Amino acid sequence: MKILLLGFNVQESVFPLGLMYLKGYLLKYHPDVEIDLKEFSFGNRQSYETNKNLELQVLSYILLSKPEVVAFSNYIWSGEMAQDFARAIKVLDPTITVVLGGVEVDRKHLRSEIDFIVVGEGEIALKELVDFLKGERVIEEVHNILCVREGRVVETVKKEVENLDEIPFPYRCSEVKHFQALRVETARGCVFNCNFCHYAKPAFRTFSLPYLRENLEYLFSEFSFHNLTFIDANFNTHKERMFTLLDMVEEYTLKYGKKIEVHCELRPELIDAEMVERIEKYSFALRCELGFQSSSSEVLRLANRPTNMEKVRVALGLLNTSRIKYKIDLMYGLPGDTFFSFLQSMRFLLKYALRQKKVVAHHFMLLNNTTFNDVKFNDGGFNDTTHFTDNNNNNNIGGVVRFTPLASSMVIKTQTQDVLELYLTKLFVDMVNEELGCY
């Protein structure tokens, strides 16, 4: 059996981490299966010509590969595209089995050209799906699957890999050893539960320290890279574990003579003076991304993201006088947000995030498989509207509507803003950033 794993990335030359996890786990249980893997880059997304060439290229690659199964791993920028490819594949070769997976897909994506949907993490599902395709398992026993069988929707039980160490380290499958940046996962899930994020959906689990030690050394000894990114949602959730891992990085940086920059995501309220002092002692440079999103208590309440502003202020003060580089992000258009409440958040950052020379802000995107998307109060039919209570517990403060019902690339309406206001917010941020760059 030949399986083609496909993904789409906005960047070039990035290690296809998610696909490699799938490949490694699949080969562990099905070493006889031939697995081909390709992550396509968008290149210039603004170019219509480039996008159309990408479509031709991908379809050509699929046809030349002659796979029995094509499995798409989707993220927010590729959900619509993957559905279009699924339809095209079925036109060109209806015998190919099409699987859709990734954080973005759910029951709404079921349609005739998609044979299986993998919901949640893909390792167990893909492995058991191959069991099924080989005739070794009935479909009802394949975990994390959605499909249609004899006219009825089959939705199987969800299961996650409990012991992450069972998953082969993805870089061990790679023949290519040179990348600008390598990304490493030391944990899955998140201890926090923000309503706009899908990180919190799976249970929080960690890879063991011995597993990480062995595989980090493998990376340093076998790969050429300049940037090592820990992609954990909040790398500093457990301070001592974080430092154990950074100590490993320091050890191997020195042992293998690498000059690298380490990148991670930190929760700002968990940054203290001791943390900063310890980080500064490392020989490698550390660049961190701080999730902040908003300073509005109402927005944060609706997002289930309680934030201690005083601790954030203190953390920024510590970072401002350190050699740690940071980037702190805002999100506009969250439920409860208005143009002026967002400006207050900008004001907070411009006052305290002194090392950041511009405002980094993204518009809110309603992601599938997040609490904001999943909570529905309507008639049970598919509805892209979510409702949240206001301070008086009123359940009718409007909804969040997307441009494309199935994909989450753009929100066109929240209960407090619509697309014009969202775009004006973007223009305002651009205007402020231009001015910030001048004096």
Next chain:
Amino acid sequence: MLQKWYIGVSDYTLLFEDKPVVLVVESGLELTRAFEILKTRKHGLRGLQLSSSLLDSVIAEVVDFKRTGGVVNYLSIVLEQGEDIGLILKLGKIELDKKLNLKLYLELIVPVKLFTADILKQCERVNRVIISVDSEEELLRIPDIFKEMVLWKRFPIVKNVPLCKIDVKHAFEIYIRDGLRGDLRVDLSRDKPKECAGCVLMKYCFYKEYKWERFIPAPILDTTTVVTRKYEGVLNFVNHEDFTARF
């Protein structure tokens, strides 16, 4: 936009040397004095606001950046006549010495009567365009002007419009402070036409009594929950007491 105070040249004192100030120049003589002040400023913002008719003098100084080390880095130009666009384009083409890290922020204030969509096209190098409105009749052109500004990816912003006549976020005055009293919370309720009495935004509106015949005040009097909620955000924004905020 970033916090800044607009101060007349004759009102400038050393108390402002470390504050974000834009010197408002009314004549050629003031321009000379303004350049002397700018050279002594301790704050990063070295701003000038002047009429487009004075641009010729400024260009010479700007071109001389290499010698003067960048006297002006923020230039706000009030367009007097359409023909002056040529001078603005000339400014935009000046190459700033990258080694000296020289920057020049250009802001253009365009009266509605002079506005054409072509100005936006010609002035791509201009960082910010502000529309100056003079009367109720001119407000009728605002929706079309805003449409053009969005087309050119510019945040639509207007000047001299009472807050009851425009969506408040587009009012330039919301984002700046009274120049001479920038470190005080200034109540602007005085000097208002009596028609403005009771308006929820009266304290923050720059509209003055002597201009009242140019606009028909439409005070926001309804203090129901709906209205209060609508203006809650902007009131929280303008009521901040942190005068050191950049924004």
